Amino acid sequence: MQSMRRFVVTIDGAAGTGKSSVAQELARRLGTDCLDTGAMYRAIAVLATDESIDPNDGPSLAKAVEEKGIRFDWNSNPPTILLGGEDVSKRIRDLDVSSIVSLVAKQPEVRTVLVEQQQRIGREHPLLVTEGRDQGSVVFPDAAVRFFLEAKMDERTKRRVKQLREGGAMVEDSQVQQDIKARDKIDSTRVDSPLACPHGAIVIDTSDKSMMDVVDLMEESVNSYLSK
Numbered sequence: 001m002q003s004m005r006r007f008v009v010t011i012d013g014a015a016g017t018g019k020s021s022v023a024q025e026l027a028r029r030l031g032t033d034c035l036d037t038g039a040m041y042r043a044i045a046v047l048a049t050d051e052s053i054d055p056n057d058g059p060s061l062a063k064a065v066e067e068k069g070i071r072f073d074w075n076s077n078p079p080t081i082l083l084g085g086e087d088v089s090k091r092i093r094d095l096d097v098s099s100i101v102s103l104v105a106k107q108p109e110v111r112t113v114l115v116e117q118q119q120r121i122g123r124e125h126p127l128l129v130t131e132g133r134d135q136g137s138v139v140f141p142d143a144a145v146r147f148f149l150e151a152k153m154d155e156r157t158k159r160r161v162k163q164l165r166e167g168g169a170m171v172e173d174s175q176v177q178q179d180i181k182a183r184d185k186i187d188s189t190r191v192d193s194p195l196a197c198p199h200g201a202i203v204i205d206t207s208d209k210s211m212m213d214v215v216d217l218m219e220e221s222v223n224s225y226l227s228k
């Protein structure tokens with residue numbers, strides 16, 4: 001892999017399908033960098049909250065993010081996300097941020113700014129596993145291998161609840177499931193790059209599989225691509 005000039009793997013899917021953990025493990029095995037694009041949308045949701053910007057006001061959000069600046073510290077593993085130089089990696093997971101992030105991600109002006117930044121990151125980190133909702137369809141349509149992850153709603157809820165509780169949040173299953181359904185609806189019906197399976201993507205249902213099993217399958221697909 002290290003001898004290659006460019007190799008991008010994309011992983012798309014809805015919340016709770018296991019994208020983040022499999023992306024990190026796949027990147028570790030392949031020896032590539034790993035980009036969490038959801039963290040970038042979440043950082044803008046933090047900005048909206050902190051600066052009292054309406055999450056539906058795309059132009060103001062785009063302007064604010066250009067002024068403040070979002071970047072990753074690639075020296076940390078996984079890379080921490082910085083908003084105006086401040087580490088907001090923990091803050092982006094808070095429920096108040098999660099509850100408005102889909103609205104923020106729906107704004108075409110916000111998407112234009114972040115798609116451009118993600119493509120720049122792709123040029124600076126040409127060996128990359130990247131995860132999100134539009135990575136294989138819009139941001140890196142020329143990626144070597146594209147995956148789309150799916151999972152049953154109950155399993156997605158269970159995973160999200162575990163993740164939030166591990167982070168110290170007091171949450172109820174029903175509240176988390178409601179939040180996932182609301183976000184799914186906004187993410188898959190928005191006008192600009194709605195969540196959809198990219199053309200030619202390898203679809204994996206992660207419901208009954210461990211994280212390592214999913215990564216094993218992905219690694220096999222990558223190896224079979226490389227051996228062609």
Ligand code: DC
Nearest residue numbers: 015037038041101102105132133134
């Ligand atoms: O994967 P996540 O839960 O951290 O994503 C947060 C939000 O950002 C979610 O509402 C979907 C949106 N998102 C997006 O629209 N496009 C991406 N590439 C990544 C995330």
